[in-house]
Amino acid sequence: MTQTPPAPLPFAKVPADTYAAAFSATCEPTETRRGVLLTGTCPRCGDRMDYLVPTGVFLVFPGGSGPRPTPVMCTCRAEHPGRPDDDEGCGAYWTVELTGLAS
Ligand SMILES: [Zn+2]
Ligand SMILES: [Zn+2]
Structure with a gap:
């Protein structure tokens, strides 16, 4: 038996409802001066990634503290053919929802 190495996952723009929950399970938000840095594992390719949500995003929702739908995309540095x-x-x-973050 010869072991074939796994082929790299090709680049594809794919949204999926399951990604948000899977990402949230691994995600660690860190508040920085530039915004909130989400660090976690991409639910599609499994690579480490981080995504900076600018604090300004929250300024357009004054007065509330409810969930903020925030688009997140994979930013891993691994090879994905066709990118x-x-x-x-x-x-x-x-899309993730951030709660309880003051601006
Ligand atoms: Zn990747
Ligand atoms: Zn990915």
Whole structure:
């Protein structure tokens, strides 16, 4: 038996409802001066990634403390064939909801 190495996951823009929950399970939010840095594992390709949510995002929702739908995309640095030069990650994207973060 010969072991074939796993082929790299091709780049594809794919949203999926399951990504948000899977990412949230691994995600660690860190508040920084520039915004909230989400660090976790991409639910599609399994690579480490982080995504900076600018604090300004929260300023457009004054007065509330409810969930803020925030788009997140994979930003891993692994190889994914077919990825455009001006893109990053494996193409997966999803929406997370951030709560309780003061601006
Ligand atoms: Zn990846
Ligand atoms: Zn990915």
